[in-house]
Amino acid sequence: DGGITQSPKYLFRKEGQNVTLSCEQNLNHDAMYWYRQDPGQGLRLIYYSQIVNDFQKGDIAEGYSVSREKKESFPLTVTSAQKNPTAFYLCASHRGWGNEKLFFGSGTQLSVL
Amino acid sequence: EDQVTQSPEALRLQEGESSSLNCSYTVSGLRGLFWYRQDPGKGPEFLFTLYSAGEEKEKERLKATLTKKESFLHITAPKPEDSATYLCAVQAVGGNQFYFGTGTSLTVIP
Numbered sequence: 001d002g003g004i005t006q007s008p009k010y011l012f013r014k015e016g017q018n019v020t021l022s023c024e025q026n027l028n029h030d031a032m033y034w035y036r037q038d039p040g041q042g043l044r045l046i047y048y049s050q051i052v053n054d055f056q057k058g059d060i061a062e063g064y065s066v067s068r069e070k071k072e073s074f075p076l077t078v079t080s081a082q083k084n085p086t087a088f089y090l091c092a093s094h095r096g097w098g099n100e101k102l103f104f105g106s107g108t109q110l111s112v113l
Numbered sequence: 114e115d116q117v118t119q120s121p122e123a124l125r126l127q128e129g130e131s132s133s134l135n136c137s138y139t140v141s142g143l144r145g146l147f148w149y150r151q152d153p154g155k156g157p158e159f160l161f162t163l164y165s166a167g168e169e170k171e172k173e174r175l176k177a178t179l180t181k182k183e184s185f186l187h188i189t190a191p192k193p194e195d196s197a198t199y200l201c202a203v204q205a206v207g208g209n210q211f212y213f214g215t216g217t218s219l220t221v222i223p
Contacts, residue, residue, distance in 0.1 A: 031209050042213045043213040045210065090156055100162075101147050102147070104149075104157045106155055
């Protein structure tokens with residue numbers, strides 16, 4: 001079955017540490033997105049990519065970095081510069097054109113030790 | 114500025130007590146309005162897409178409607194398993210960004 005796989009389900013970060021969240025899709029979608037979800041704040045866009053080797057900052061990109069070397073993969077690195085990283089992170093994909101829905105992964109809960 | 118506002122923030126219903134959730138939006142041109150259901154600790158699950166004013170879609174106890182300024186998600190005779198957070202999102206014409214509301218947390222009491 002086609003879908004989006006996020007890993008790990010839970011992740012813990014120590015002070016000063018960079019951590020990377022994985023997102024893989026087998027839907028053959030061109031566009032991929034990373035959202036951060038905090039209680040009561042809805043989904044906020046971190047980064048998105050519409051094509052391989054290209055990505056754009058969203059509303060809250062500071063302290064995060066991404067890469068898009070393959071169509072299927074869009075990993076998110078939470079750097080030590082992100083001072084409040086505790087949140088639920090969601091990866092999504094879209095075929096890249098038209099008005100179809102976003103497909104979501106199952107999320108990664110990141111917490112600070 | 115494109116914006117989405119959902120109300121109420123939280124809603125508690127008795128089983129069988131019908132109600133509606135609201136999603137108001139401001140967008141330069143609407144490409145699509147999307148409803149999702151999200152259970153705690155999980156990714157959003159797609160429910161409906163609406164494209165133009167006057168459109169309606171139904172699925173079991175849920176019915177979504179759309180006007181030029183807002184969408185409603187009507188829940189008829191809800192059951193405890195309908196308890197979840199319901200998210201609304203819009204996609205503007207000419208873009209591939211999606212703007213989300215903060216969601217309505219629905220609790221259905223047996």
